[in-house]
Amino acid sequence: MADISLKSGGCIKFDLKAYDEGLNRALCGVTNKRTLENFERLSFYIKKRPVPPFLVASTLLVPGYVDEQEVEYLAKFIASLDRNIPYSLLAFYPHFYMDDLPTTSRMHALRCQDIARGAGLKHVRIGNVHLLGDAY
Numbered sequence: 540m541a542d543i544s545l546k547s548g549g550c551i552k553f554d555l556k557a558y559d560e561g562l563n564r565a566l567c568g569v570t571n572k573r574t575l576e577n578f579e580r581l582s583f584y585i586k587k588r589p590v591p592p593f594l595v596a597s598t599l600l601v602p603g604y605v606d607e608q609e610v611e612y613l614a615k616f617i618a619s620l621d622r623n624i625p626y627s628l629l630a631f632y633p634h635f636y637m638d639d640l641p642t643t644s645r646m647h648a649l650r651c652q653d654i655a656r657g658a659g660l661k662h663v664r665i666g667n668v669h670l671l672g673d674a675y
Contacts, residue, residue: 541584544593552595553578557605558612566604575616582620589623597627597666600643600651602675610651614658622659628652630667641674 544551555578556571557563563571578596585593596617598605610628617624628651630643648665655663665671 541581541593545584545588548588548591550592550595551581552597555596555598555613555617557598557609558616559609562604562609566601578617579620582624585621585624592623592625592662594621595625595627597629599629599631600648601631601637602640602643602647607647607650607654611654611658614655614660614663618659622661624660625662625664626655626660627664627666628655630665630670632667632670642670642672644673644675645671646673647675 540551543549553574555574556566558571558575560570560572563569563574578594581594587593596613598610598613600610614626617626628648630648631637631640632642633640648671652663652665
């Protein structure tokens, strides 16, 4: 897929749920070791084609689960590979098994954005802004 993305101008997007393996297991039911290893492995392709971005990442800000510290760990991990990797922090909407949680609060999202930038990432944005609330 890396070769196809390089040739086609496409990107590879990773949804990094959590850095902490226990939290990832709680959210997804599986370990995140392979995900983090593959993300790191693909980061070596970035220099072959920096524009448009070859590798991008996102994290869903699940209230009560994905807190500022978790975003800091993920952002430091990403920045250690390449500070130019775009990182999107996505607002959560209660749905399916997690329909008893609030939407991500605006303050939480903004704090996480500041933390990710403070960890060294140059391209951090908040996605699903229309879902942000004020519940916490």
